[in-house]
Amino acid sequence: MSRRTLRAIRCYYSTSASNVPIIHIPKADVYRFGDPNAARPIFRDLQWTINEDEAWAVIGSGSGEKATLFQMLVGHLRLSPPPPPPGGMFPFLCIPTFGSPRDPFECISIVSFGNRRRAAGGAFYDYSARYGAVRDEDRITLRQSMFPETIPREFDTGPPTEVIPLSEQEQQFFDVLVERMGLKDLLDLPLIALSNGQTRRARIIKAILSKPELLLLDEPLTGLDVQNRPTLLKILRSLHAARSPRVILGLRTQDPVPEWITHVALVNGGKVLTGPKEEMLSVATKIGLEANKPMISSTAKATTSPSERKLLVEMKNVNVKYGPRAVLKSINWEVRQGDRWHLQGTNGSGKTTLLSLLTGDHPQSYTQPHLHLHSLPRRRIPTPHLHSLTGLVSPELFDAFPRRAGMSVWEAVGTGFDGGFVPQGEHGVGLGVMTPLDAERLRKRVDRCWEVLEALGPRAWAGNDGIASDVTEAFKDRAFVDLSVGEQRMVLLMRALVGRPPLVLLDEVWSGMDQGMVSAARRYLREGGGVGPEQGVVVITHWEDEVPWVAEDGVKRYHLRNGEGKVVV
Numbered sequence: 001m002s003r004r005t006l007r008a009i010r011c012y013y014s015t016s017a018s019n020v021p022i023i024h025i026p027k028a029d030v031y032r033f034g035d036p037n038a039a040r041p042i043f044r045d046l047q048w049t050i051n052e053d054e055a056w057a058v059i060g061s062g063s064g065e066k067a068t069l070f071q072m073l074v075g076h077l078r079l080s081p082p083p084p085p086p087g088g089m090f091p092f093l094c095i096p097t098f099g100s101p102r103d104p105f106e107c108i109s110i111v112s113f114g115n116r117r118r119a120a121g122g123a124f125y126d127y128s129a130r131y132g133a134v135r136d137e138d139r140i141t142l143r144q145s146m147f148p149e150t151i152p153r154e155f156d157t158g159p160p161t162e163v164i165p166l167s168e169q170e171q172q173f174f175d176v177l178v179e180r181m182g183l184k185d186l187l188d189l190p191l192i193a194l195s196n197g198q199t200r201r202a203r204i205i206k207a208i209l210s211k212p213e214l215l216l217l218d219e220p221l222t223g224l225d226v227q228n229r230p231t232l233l234k235i236l237r238s239l240h241a242a243r244s245p246r247v248i249l250g251l252r253t254q255d256p257v258p259e260w261i262t263h264v265a266l267v268n269g270g271k272v273l274t275g276p277k278e279e280m281l282s283v284a285t286k287i288g289l290e291a292n293k294p295m296i297s298s299t300a301k302a303t304t305s306p307s308e309r310k311l312l313v314e315m316k317n318v319n320v321k322y323g324p325r326a327v328l329k330s331i332n333w334e335v336r337q338g339d340r341w342h343l344q345g346t347n348g349s350g351k352t353t354l355l356s357l358l359t360g361d362h363p364q365s366y367t368q369p370h371l372h373l374h375s376l377p378r379r380r381i382p383t384p385h386l387h388s389l390t391g392l393v394s395p396e397l398f399d400a401f402p403r404r405a406g407m408s409v410w411e412a413v414g415t416g417f418d419g420g421f422v423p424q425g426e427h428g429v430g431l432g433v434m435t436p437l438d439a440e441r442l443r444k445r446v447d448r449c450w451e452v453l454e455a456l457g458p459r460a461w462a463g464n465d466g467i468a469s470d471v472t473e474a475f476k477d478r479a480f481v482d483l484s485v486g487e488q489r490m491v492l493l494m495r496a497l498v499g500r501p502p503l504v505l506l507d508e509v510w511s512g513m514d515q516g517m518v519s520a521a522r523r524y525l526r527e528g529g530g531v532g533p534e535q536g537v538v539v540i541t542h543w544e545d546e547v548p549w550v551a552e553d554g555v556k557r558y559h560l561r562n563g564e565g566k567v568v569v
């Protein structure tokens, strides 16, 4: 970190250090509000003290329990007994420097990447809006989102914001942050146009600008490319060292723990173990909370020659532009039956855009000189048909999938057969897209729905021991909207695979899943027949070890760089 950055950080904040603990929970059980002490606590016997000179990471086997621990820190759960006064859970907020004690609600910010980005109500919203002409209400730029007072009144429906010009120091701090986070050239783009990784970095900057005393960042590395990870971690380290703000990182078990982290809280099965990093990491190893290990594949490498396997995608000289901004440049790429592709590239390199051509959601998919999908020019395939031929899991789909009160897990999975978002048909397995279902196809769909529910449902991820066989039955009837984030993601994976579509697109499919779910899903995909040799799969992830297939399985890599693509070996 340059001196200029450090100076900018120090000038921006004025709070001085203290030796009072940041967090102090002598010993407590943690409950949902409304649950009596006789109920089963979410966390039992939680003892946790964080001192000023320590740097903490919370590591969990999945997003669920880790996110719950963060929710506790922002006051969404009840501790019994409550941490003692005067500071309660946050003694540092009562230090004399602050004058009167400060309100945790104002001083603690949380940025979480495991959850849905938009509150879409119960309905589906059009996640493909960003690919076309940007609507007026979506025109708010990244800069305006950081400084809402600069939003023109016609786009801002909220109460008028008082205009407080940035001080010189604040302006300098902002300039340094956006430059280091690689967002400088994107400030005047509509927010909706930012890629996932760009949006994540922007959310972190926005949280820092709000000057919290304590910043909780849950899974900040998920979705970030390899180049941006060290930069972000360096910035966070400097911020934490200057206590401006103090940072607690939420990490997945497979994330590398930054070297500046000194202590770890390990969340596993209703217990939170806390202590020095090395000690906790060896505990994690002992209890099997480790990164995904490569599995031995029983999937035969595609043995037939490429020419015998049908072309599912053929791109020749494909380009995508927004005005003068070229996002994909002369792409030549093929996906065949049996192919397992890892689509790689830094944040903003065009991966999601490329995927949106394969799903036919991008308006420019119609105007390409040569974009053949399932052996036909894209424009000759009706979009609903294309959707039924494509199994998709992506962060955009996760955000957009409707959360209607009445939709059950079974119905959500069943929408995958026809590729829509509304449950249809007597048995909730669709109506058929090009030809109506006859009794035989209907029966096959119902059987297949059971098959994926068994393969990827709770019996698979929670282990079979002691799990009653009717657990799948109960799970299928649960309301999709009531499921945890990890469970919803698992159901959307089932939805993508249920119809055995020729093309399967898995974009950041593991984020938000518990470790048991990740293992079950990887097992099913790689060796459990989740996808067959007649299907082609494209996986997008910034983490090589998250790809279910390895080089010996014949996995291939397509790398995008500044919109240009090449096959890497």
Ligand SMILES: Nc1ncnc2c1ncn2[C@@H]1O[C@H](COP(=O)(O)OP(=O)(O)OP(=O)(O)O)[C@@H](O)[C@H]1O
Residues within 6 Å of the ligand: 130, 131, 132, 134, 186, 189, 192, 193, 194, 195, 196, 197, 198, 223, 225, 322, 325, 327, 345, 346, 347, 348, 349, 350, 351, 352, 353, 354
């Ligand atoms: N409507 C638009 N106008 C201008 N630029 C756009 C628009 N939509 C997307 N972009 C730009 O296109 C580039 C590619 O975005 P895309 O979402 O495909 O990236 P990505 O490789 O999927 O990134 P990530 O790894 O962060 O998900 C980004 O730099 C983005 O800002």
